[in-house]
Amino acid sequence: NAGVTQTPKFQVLKTGQSMTLQCAQDMNHNSMYWYRQDPGMGLRLIYYSASEGTTDKGEVPNGYNVSRLNKREFSLRLESAAPSQTSVYFCASSGGQPTDTQYFGPGTRLTVL
Amino acid sequence: AQTVTQSQPEMSVQEAETVTLSCTYDTSENNYYLFWYKQPPSRQMILVIRQEAYKQQNATENRFSVNFQKAAKSFSLKISDSQLGDTAMYFCAFMKHAGNQFYFGTGTSLTVIP
Numbered sequence: 001n002a003g004v005t006q007t008p009k010f011q012v013l014k015t016g017q018s019m020t021l022q023c024a025q026d027m028n029h030n031s032m033y034w035y036r037q038d039p040g041m042g043l044r045l046i047y048y049s050a051s052e053g054t055t056d057k058g059e060v061p062n063g064y065n066v067s068r069l070n071k072r073e074f075s076l077r078l079e080s081a082a083p084s085q086t087s088v089y090f091c092a093s094s095g096g097q098p099t100d101t102q103y104f105g106p107g108t109r110l111t112v113l
Numbered sequence: 114a115q116t117v118t119q120s121q122p123e124m125s126v127q128e129a130e131t132v133t134l135s136c137t138y139d140t141s142e143n144n145y146y147l148f149w150y151k152q153p154p155s156r157q158m159i160l161v162i163r164q165e166a167y168k169q170q171n172a173t174e175n176r177f178s179v180n181f182q183k184a185a186k187s188f189s190l191k192i193s194d195s196q197l198g199d200t201a202m203y204f205c206a207f208m209k210h211a212g213n214q215f216y217f218g219t220g221t222s223l224t225v226i227p
Contacts, residue, residue, distance in 0.1 A: 004141075004176065035215075041218060041219055041220075042117070042206070042219050042220055043158070043204070043215065043217045044203050044217070045215060046212050058181025058214055059216075082171070088156065090158065092158070099146070099163075099165070101160050101163075102158075102160070102215070104157060104158035104159075105157075106155070106156060106157055107156045108159075113172050
């Protein structure tokens, strides 16, 4: 099992450009999550998908859209990137119950100039 | 709203010694879960230990144990026999019983000194 994979690992964008971060899991998990991590802060939830076909906003959803393409894949899109979106982005998945461990991907370091 | 506070931005410990990382939280919930995650330089987030609030017994995982004080809303992590591989950022996190959302603290950077 690869666990949770994310692409790309690094990305540099100019202000106003768009891009999609990809995430896939092979653990047959129901729930998937997107977080961002800024210096000196813990992870903050952007969006999550409790199950295939559903998505919900987290703590910091503004400027992002998500798609739960199927059970395996959950993508995060920045339509018009801003410097404030410079961050490290983590995808995670879990079985969906609070007692289930969340498994994290390796992260994507995004810089918006 | 839930908040998680880690008041120690950085800590260090000698190899083989014991260190305790502090975490406090604020919530009006009665049932919830608390977690400690480790983030080494590789950036991967790794679950260290989990505590269910309705369980009075403190969770333990090998060299890692917690001191859960529900009334005080405190959830500290004790690492015994510290190893060089324990060097990492440690995040305390909270989740509601019926929720999907983690609330993370700002982290404690732990360095194990040989």
